[in-house]
Amino acid sequence: MKQAGTSNGAGGKPEDKLVFAAKDLVVEYRTRRGPVQAVRGVTFDVHRGEAIALIGESGSGKSTLGLALLRLLTKSGVVREGSVVYYGRDGFEVDVLALGKEELRHFRWQECAMVFQSALNALNPVLRVWDQLYDTVRAHRPGAHRSDVRAQAVKLLQLVQLDPERVLLAYPHELSGGMRQRVSIAMSLLLDPQLIILDEPTTALDILTQRTIIDVLLNLRRELGFAMIFISHDLTIAAELADRVATMYAGRIVEFGDVRDIFYNPKHPYTVGLLEAVPPISGDLVALKSIPGNPPNLLALPDGCKFHPRCPYATAACSQEDPPLRPVGNGHSAACIHTDQVQLHRETVEVAP
Amino acid sequence: MSTPLIELDHVSQVFTTRRGPISAVDDVSLTIEAGQVLCLVGESGSGKTTTAKMIAGLRPPTSGQMRYNGQNISGLSSSQQGDFRRAVQIVHQDPYSSLNPIRTVFQTLAAPLLKHKIVRNKPAAVKRAQELLELVGLTPGANFLNTYPHQLSGGQRQRVSVARALTLNPRVIVADEAVSMVDVSLRVSILNMLLQLRDELGVTFLFITHDLAIAKYFAWSGNIGVMYLGRLVEYGRTPTVIAAPQHPYTRALLAAIPEPDPELTRAKGAMPLRSADLPSLLNLPPGCTFHPRCPLIEAGLCDAVAPTLVPVGEDQFSSCHVIARERTGHIATRDAALAAD
Numbered sequence: 001m002k003q004a005g006t007s008n009g010a011g012g013k014p015e016d017k018l019v020f021a022a023k024d025l026v027v028e029y030r031t032r033r034g035p036v037q038a039v040r041g042v043t044f045d046v047h048r049g050e051a052i053a054l055i056g057e058s059g060s061g062k063s064t065l066g067l068a069l070l071r072l073l074t075k076s077g078v079v080r081e082g083s084v085v086y087y088g089r090d091g092f093e094v095d096v097l098a099l100g101k102e103e104l105r106h107f108r109w110q111e112c113a114m115v116f117q118s119a120l121n122a123l124n125p126v127l128r129v130w131d132q133l134y135d136t137v138r139a140h141r142p143g144a145h146r147s148d149v150r151a152q153a154v155k156l157l158q159l160v161q162l163d164p165e166r167v168l169l170a171y172p173h174e175l176s177g178g179m180r181q182r183v184s185i186a187m188s189l190l191l192d193p194q195l196i197i198l199d200e201p202t203t204a205l206d207i208l209t210q211r212t213i214i215d216v217l218l219n220l221r222r223e224l225g226f227a228m229i230f231i232s233h234d235l236t237i238a239a240e241l242a243d244r245v246a247t248m249y250a251g252r253i254v255e256f257g258d259v260r261d262i263f264y265n266p267k268h269p270y271t272v273g274l275l276e277a278v279p280p281i282s283g284d285l286v287a288l289k290s291i292p293g294n295p296p297n298l299l300a301l302p303d304g305c306k307f308h309p310r311c312p313y314a315t316a317a318c319s320q321e322d323p324p325l326r327p328v329g330n331g332h333s334a335a336c337i338h339t340d341q342v343q344l345h346r347e348t349v350e351v352a353p
Numbered sequence: 354m355s356t357p358l359i360e361l362d363h364v365s366q367v368f369t370t371r372r373g374p375i376s377a378v379d380d381v382s383l384t385i386e387a388g389q390v391l392c393l394v395g396e397s398g399s400g401k402t403t404t405a406k407m408i409a410g411l412r413p414p415t416s417g418q419m420r421y422n423g424q425n426i427s428g429l430s431s432s433q434q435g436d437f438r439r440a441v442q443i444v445h446q447d448p449y450s451s452l453n454p455i456r457t458v459f460q461t462l463a464a465p466l467l468k469h470k471i472v473r474n475k476p477a478a479v480k481r482a483q484e485l486l487e488l489v490g491l492t493p494g495a496n497f498l499n500t501y502p503h504q505l506s507g508g509q510r511q512r513v514s515v516a517r518a519l520t521l522n523p524r525v526i527v528a529d530e531a532v533s534m535v536d537v538s539l540r541v542s543i544l545n546m547l548l549q550l551r552d553e554l555g556v557t558f559l560f561i562t563h564d565l566a567i568a569k570y571f572a573w574s575g576n577i578g579v580m581y582l583g584r585l586v587e588y589g590r591t592p593t594v595i596a597a598p599q600h601p602y603t604r605a606l607l608a609a610i611p612e613p614d615p616e617l618t619r620a621k622g623a624m625p626l627r628s629a630d631l632p633s634l635l636n637l638p639p640g641c642t643f644h645p646r647c648p649l650i651e652a653g654l655c656d657a658v659a660p661t662l663v664p665v666g667e668d669q670f671s672s673c674h675v676i677a678r679e680r681t682g683h684i685a686t687r688d689a690a691l692a693a694d
Contacts, residue, residue: 281595
């Protein structure tokens with residue numbers, strides 16, 4: 001149950017095959033007040049079967065990045081620079097940004113699928129679950145046999161811990177939020193993609209439902225071996241599911257590394273700030289600290305390191321240079337010039353109850 | 354012990370719907386002492402928001418008694434009603450819909466100040482509004498007076514909501530999921546601001562959340578009540594409930610929460626429930642409403658006899674037959690508890 005994720009844990013091992021690679025990606029939105037860069041030069045890769053978490057607060061660019069990877073940006077969003085390469089099962093390389101309409105349609109679902117935060121909006125309200133699943137398969141594989149589709153749907157629904165007999169005949173509104181989210185996850189896997197991107201898969205769900213989703217994802221990954229990129233503002237989900245974690249701030253990855261390095265030995269002050277703000281449930285009471293100031297205005301980013309106005313480690317040099325990601329350990333990198341000083345402090349609070 | 358500030362005595366709230374009556378809150382009794390923090394925790398449909406609305410006086414209970422300072426609220430004279438309504442203020446979950454978009458922050462804060470004659474005139478209202486804004490961490494207050502909600506971030510709006518709740522110098526603030534819509538770091542700064550208000554102004558807090566980790570942090574010096582399908586299933590001092598939960602539902606919740614620590618959270622054994630699905634409030638299971646999901650179920654007992662909150666430890670109450678019998682030798686009903694005395 002809990003071993004999922006250890007297989008590719010170290011990340012970047014040469015024998016691991018890549019499934020996805022983004023390089024120097026820049027995404028811009030046109031707004032009335034001028035162009036805004038929501039993603040400002042992001043480079044990362046995903047290995048087969050690996051789970052990567054993109055964490056950060058609202059406005060960090062993590063959702064935009066997720067959408068850009070599958071070319072799902074709204075009309076006002078454009079990929080300005082960079083490349084996105086997908087590596088197919090038999091070794092073919094796909095330049096995702098160059099795909100035509102028809103190729104893109106094939107690419108989504110069959111190679112990469114996306115699960116959205118609000119499963120109610122992602123499902124068609126006037127179609128029964130079975131009809132949506134069947135339509136999805138037929139759109140991609142016109143010759144698919146009804147009975148094969150049904151067998152696959154039943155298998156996947158069972159894997160996400162739903163009762164197929166009941167769920168297949170149901171309309172989305174007849175299902176709870178957690179059940180809809182599990183239907184979305186099952187649907188994303190229907191055409192056996194190598195990678196799924198999940199945007200806030202557990203946000204707005206109750207704790208026990210969240211737990212079911214986490215367990216379902218762990219199970220599915222062990223069974224089917226796909227890779228995942230999941231986007232979340234909830235660090236505990238990353239601790240639970242990710243092999244590697246990327247922290248995003250103001251449109252950039254500011255720290256990237258093995259999940260254990262990120263949680264036990266964070267080297268970017270922003271990652272430290274996020275970690276110091278999350279309340280643990282077990283153990284004594286820990287003092288929580290917030291990151292001072294507000295998330296940056298993307299229309300008026302500060303000079304130098306974009307985090308420096310909020311950073312407790314900032315020095316004069318930080319307002320001069322915007323540091324690139326630099327290695328700070330094995331497969332671990334951080335974009336900060338003070339990594340040698342940065343340290344996580346968790347203080348236990350002594351209170352007389 | 355002095356008179357509790359707020360007491361709920363077998364309070365219920367039944368909604369009539371086309372598909373039949375829904376018991377949103379069922380027979381809840383609890384007390385909140387002045388200056389204390391009480392956190393109600395539960396999933397959606399647990400009745401925590403309905404309880405909060407009753408305590409804030411927004412919705413009279415359909416049965417049972419609510420007392421403020423020892424006095425039955427339904428029997429208050431109209432001037433006492435006014436005192437009660439001023440004394441208990443609510444902060445809603447969504448700062449995007451709870452502030453009037455066409456009023457400036459100053460107008461939002463000045464209206465109650467002037468209406469309830471907390472201040473005499475507009476200059477005094479300006480001064481007080483600034484003080485309130487600074488109290489909630491919007492400094493300098495003067496900069497925010499003429500802003501509209503759309504010019505503020507979610508965190509800033511929520512602070513304005515808190516400032517508005519403070520205009521009438523309340524004794525109790527009911528915060529209904531007040532931090533669940535803001536980012537991790539902002540959430541902490543708002544929680545810390547509320548804790549500071551409690552320390553500086555001695556405000557009593559009823560804090561509603563679905564997040565036990567937040568409840569642990571906010572109510573460490575106070576109490577936690579865990580609600581499930583309209584009933585209070587566990588109640589006690591926060592450190593005890595978190596470290597030694599008794600009711601199987603509380604145990605399941607605590608086991609389900611992921612930790613911000615990869616080794617710890619991956620080693621954590623989840624408590625297997627018999628069903629992942631929440632029963633419908635329209636068709637509640639008989640006996641203990643948790644029995645269809647409960648791993649401790651005893652057929653013939655849990656699906657037949659409804660349990661009530663009984664003491665199961667020092668300052669800790671739980672409504673589970675199996676646990677109560679283990680602790681006290683009696684199942685969790687009032688009769689069994691009385692018979693024991």
